[in-house]
Amino acid sequence: MSNIREENKKYFNYRCIHQDKNSKARAGIISTPHGEIETPIFMPVGTHGAIKALTPEQTDSTGSQIILSNTYHLHLTPGSDLIKKAGGLHKFMNWEKPILTDSGGFQVFSLQKKGITEEGAIFKDQKGKDVLLTPETSIQIQQNLGSDIMMAFDECIPYPATEKYTKTSMDRTHRWLDRCIESWTDPRQSLFGIIQGSTYKNLREECAKEVIKRDLPGIAIGGVSVGEGPELMEKVVKMTAPLLPDNKPRYVMGVGNPEDLLMIWEHGIDMSDCIIPTKFARGGTLFTSRGKIRIKHRNYRRDFYPVDKACQCYTCSNFTRSYLKHLFDSNEILGQILATIHNIQFYIDLAKQAREAIMNNSYLDFKAEFLKNYKN
Amino acid sequence: MSNIREENKKYFNYRCIHQDKNSKARAGIISTPHGEIETPIFMPVGTHGAIKALTPEQTDSTGSQIILSNTYHLHLTPGSDLIKKAGGLHKFMNWEKPILTDSGGFQVFSLQKKGITEEGAIFKDQKGKDVLLTPETSIQIQQNLGSDIMMAFDECIPYPATEKYTKTSMDRTHRWLDRCIESWTDPRQSLFGIIQGSTYKNLREECAKEVIKRDLPGIAIGGVSVGEGPELMEKVVKMTAPLLPDNKPRYVMGVGNPEDLLMIWEHGIDMSDCIIPTKFARGGTLFTSRGKIRIKHRNYRRDFYPVDKACQCYTCSNFTRSYLKHLFDSNEILGQILATIHNIQFYIDLAKQAREAIMNNSYLDFKAEFLKNYKN
Numbered sequence: 038m039s040n041i042r043e044e045n046k047k048y049f050n051y052r053c054i055h056q057d058k059n060s061k062a063r064a065g066i067i068s069t070p071h072g073e074i075e076t077p078i079f080m081p082v083g084t085h086g087a088i089k090a091l092t093p094e095q096t097d098s099t100g101s102q103i104i105l106s107n108t109y110h111l112h113l114t115p116g117s118d119l120i121k122k123a124g125g126l127h128k129f130m131n132w133e134k135p136i137l138t139d140s141g142g143f144q145v146f147s148l149q150k151k152g153i154t155e156e157g158a159i160f161k162d163q164k165g166k167d168v169l170l171t172p173e174t175s176i177q178i179q180q181n182l183g184s185d186i187m188m189a190f191d192e193c194i195p196y197p198a199t200e201k202y203t204k205t206s207m208d209r210t211h212r213w214l215d216r217c218i219e220s221w222t223d224p225r226q227s228l229f230g231i232i233q234g235s236t237y238k239n240l241r242e243e244c245a246k247e248v249i250k251r252d253l254p255g256i257a258i259g260g261v262s263v264g265e266g267p268e269l270m271e272k273v274v275k276m277t278a279p280l281l282p283d284n285k286p287r288y289v290m291g292v293g294n295p296e297d298l299l300m301i302w303e304h305g306i307d308m309s310d311c312i313i314p315t316k317f318a319r320g321g322t323l324f325t326s327r328g329k330i331r332i333k334h335r336n337y338r339r340d341f342y343p344v345d346k347a348c349q350c351y352t353c354s355n356f357t358r359s360y361l362k363h364l365f366d367s368n369e370i371l372g373q374i375l376a377t378i379h380n381i382q383f384y385i386d387l388a389k390q391a392r393e394a395i396m397n398n399s400y401l402d403f404k405a406e407f408l409k410n411y412k413n
Numbered sequence: 414m415s416n417i418r419e420e421n422k423k424y425f426n427y428r429c430i431h432q433d434k435n436s437k438a439r440a441g442i443i444s445t446p447h448g449e450i451e452t453p454i455f456m457p458v459g460t461h462g463a464i465k466a467l468t469p470e471q472t473d474s475t476g477s478q479i480i481l482s483n484t485y486h487l488h489l490t491p492g493s494d495l496i497k498k499a500g501g502l503h504k505f506m507n508w509e510k511p512i513l514t515d516s517g518g519f520q521v522f523s524l525q526k527k528g529i530t531e532e533g534a535i536f537k538d539q540k541g542k543d544v545l546l547t548p549e550t551s552i553q554i555q556q557n558l559g560s561d562i563m564m565a566f567d568e569c570i571p572y573p574a575t576e577k578y579t580k581t582s583m584d585r586t587h588r589w590l591d592r593c594i595e596s597w598t599d600p601r602q603s604l605f606g607i608i609q610g611s612t613y614k615n616l617r618e619e620c621a622k623e624v625i626k627r628d629l630p631g632i633a634i635g636g637v638s639v640g641e642g643p644e645l646m647e648k649v650v651k652m653t654a655p656l657l658p659d660n661k662p663r664y665v666m667g668v669g670n671p672e673d674l675l676m677i678w679e680h681g682i683d684m685s686d687c688i689i690p691t692k693f694a695r696g697g698t699l700f701t702s703r704g705k706i707r708i709k710h711r712n713y714r715r716d717f718y719p720v721d722k723a724c725q726c727y728t729c730s731n732f733t734r735s736y737l738k739h740l741f742d743s744n745e746i747l748g749q750i751l752a753t754i755h756n757i758q759f760y761i762d763l764a765k766q767a768r769e770a771i772m773n774n775s776y777l778d779f780k781a782e783f784l785k786n787y788k789n
Contacts, residue, residue, distance in 0.1 A: 119735065
């Protein structure tokens with residue numbers, strides 16, 4: 038490990054460019070083999086090696102700098118051996134910018150599983166067949182995919198969990214982490230550790246200590262957005278973020294709503310991902326600076342304004358709310374496409390504006406102003 | 414009418430650029446208020462004011478010069494008054510090139526109808542409500558939409574039909590044609606007449622005579638691709654096309670497969686439209702110079718070639734068959750998008766190649782060569 042980590046430093050690093058004077062929010066740059074990422078950043082999710090409803094060209098047009106794809110799903114279809122043969126996930130899906138792959142650990146939480154043992158987690162696939170994911174197979178799959186950032190294989194536990202179970206699971210996740218590190222062989226890919234510990238301060242601290250001492254290229258806070266609600270989520274981020282080193286990217290997994298992003302950025306988080314903008318888009322819910330709108334509502338029938346007048350995305354530059362409503366009413370795929378472009382760009386723009394505010398030491402003002410206008 | 418037709422000549426005309434020496438195939442240019450169209454041309458279908466699964470930018474990238482949209486569907490949702498208020502269909506859907514609208518006459522054939530009277534046709538909409546379409550309302554709707562080319566409201570009858578019914582229907586369609594002409598008030602829009610008559614030579618001749626003497630800007634052959642099969646379709650086109658004037662665009666409605674296009678072009682047809690390329694794309698059937706392929710077939714799992722090596726479309730330039738198969742296997746919308754881009758460009762390129770061959774007096778060789786390679 039010490040060798041690969043040293044090698045890896047040639048391919049990956051994080052530099053903090055500016056620390057906001059009035060909060061812990063920070064602006065930085067992550068360098069990867071597929072280019073630089075200006076942080077804070079939101080990562081759209083492309084579960085099956087495709088951002089749902091968009092071409093990579095369209096995703097690029099939203100200003101997305103890095104996307105997330107799912108190890109477990111790509112392992113099932115089409116299989117990571119095939120993607121390796123195709124030249125890796127970047128080439129397979131024609132996305133030239135950075136890719137982060139999760140480890141399958143979140144699917145331990147979200148999908149029906151048969152059991153967790155010291156070896157790993159056993160899932161049932163759609164045909165009812167057993168699928169075993171271990172720290173070794175998770176890293177092997179991620180190396181076949183060739184992502185820029187790989188996540189350690191962990192157990193993401195739901196809320197609430199007893200302290201006893203959380204501790205048992207966490208200790209096993211640490212042993213899994215060492216097995217992940219043992220399996221890591223490609224220095225162009227960067228392995229991030231994940232801090233679990235549910236809402237228990239002592240366990241979050243213990244877990245942070247364990248992950249930090251392994252000196253990985255980046256660190257994530259996992260086990261949030263698992264049913265605990267916004268207050269507890271902030272409590273966990275607030276107790277964990279200050280424990281993390283300044284010289285590495287900090288990633289909160291699976292978050293969230295615009296309000297959640299503003300919260301985590303305030304606590305010095307650099308990266309996050311969530312299916313909310315893409316999933317909501319396909320259902321006809323669009324984000325605007327004034328709050329979310331349900332585009333199928335009859336109010337939009339004769340509304341010839343763009344979704345958000347302040348937005349410069351392809352959708353807002355070329356189409357009206359009236360047209361979008363018509364597309365959703367007619368079940369036209371184009372409605373989902375245009376809504377997805379807009380929602381992703383809304384998230385990306387939010388991160389850009391946050392970064393600008395940080396550079397001007399006005400992050401807290403920016404956040405307050407956004408929340409004042411944004412009604413839910 | 415005579416006034417509007419004279420006015421209309423300022424906005425619309427057809428010039429034959431070259432007549433193939435060895436067949437009736439011809440290359441021409443149609444001028445419209447939204448630009449010129451190089452013929453022969455295939456028109457992709459955007460039933461609800463959107464080419465299914467594509468942004469107008471993507472449709473444009475395929476080389477499409479004109480699209481078709483459906484009067485009946487837009488009349489139901491969102492209503493042509495709304496589209497008029499939005500500034501017309503071009504602006505509503507953000508398509509700046511020419512648009513042709515059908516008249517609803519094809520829906521007399523394809524949808525469940527309650528009855529046909531001298532006044533018009535009564536349909537049941539999706540909620541079971543009666544919808545009356547008459548020559549007057551059809552033209553009014555098309556004028557609200559602001560299409561470049563409007564189609565006369567006719568009865569498109571299925572195959573087979575008795576000579577007696579065909580004659581009765583045709584005579585009524587002629588009376589409807591005069592009412593369409595009476596309703597035509599916008600000289601920037603061009604009204605095309607439609608020749609019916611099923612497979613009866615005497616009726617096709619009678620109908621052609623009636624339509625031609627009304628001196629409309631363009632003439633269509635309707636009532637084909639309604640169950641008669643390729644041999645009878647060719648028979649009808651072959652008996653009707655020579656009756657049409659040389660100085661006007663000739664349009665065969667609702668055709669078809671690549672083989673059908675090659676057939677109608679040979680007989681001097683300039684325009685056609687069909688849902689085949691877009692509909693087949695969404696189902697995973699892709700056109701190639703070697704014939705159609707079903708992209709979900711297991712053969713394509715490890716096929717890292719583009720859909721068609723000879724094709725320059727966005728899909729073939731950037732993605733493999735293996736990736737497309739994966740997208741369809743995973744029910745990703747992007748699969749439908751990429752397949753649609755390819756299929757439309759395949760049709761558009763076919764028309765372009767045909768035009769080039771016509772310019773070189775080698776249309777028949779081009780057709781024979783294409784059919785030699787294209788296996789079904």
